[in-house]
Amino acid sequence: QVLLQESGPGLVKPSDTLSLTCTVSGGFTNNAYYWGWIRQPPGKGPEWLGSMVHTGNTYYNPSLRSRVSISIDKSKNQVSLQLTSVTAADTAVYYCAKMMLRWYFDLWGRGTLVTVSS
């Protein structure tokens, strides 16, 4: 059974870089898996940040493409997210999720709250 667990700082200062890690247990070795990051600001709907497919290709939300980066470390079974130049508007619960080829997420982590504040 594949499980996902997000981790990282819960507080980030404005203009800094937000860095989160998603540790995958129970099945990361399947190279056909795709991965994605989604966030949900307080009181709002979710927002897709981007996805990485097993070939290494990445796809990002056009509105965030200049600030977001997703990478995979297979040796550590981890999927990472970096979001640069954060502002208070980036305060949200951040989720990692396993993505299927037809653009849906069949398994999610519980999410981690990141607050951007000085």
Next chain:
Amino acid sequence: QSALTQPPSASGSPGQSVTIPCTGTSSDVGGYEYVSWYQVRPGKAPKLIIFDVNKRPSGVPDRFSGSKSGNTASLTVSGLQSEDEADYYCLSYTNNINLVFGGGTKVTVL
């Protein structure tokens, strides 16, 4: 890309049905068969309940069904049960390799 439109709330008594619409455009919901639905309960990981407009993952009760007409997708929960009380979000693929969510609908079982 604007979020897909969902009503903020929906409700029904146990045993009744509730239908949640998710309205987009021809560039997203209307243009692709890549609509999925997620159930979110407080403190829990979101759960996939419908993918490819109307397919249910293994383990999801057949009380949950999905459909699409034009630019509007819909999730129907039949035979409402107390455990169905949650937030529900739709998601669609859009032009130019983008994904857009709905604003969410809070379902209350009366």
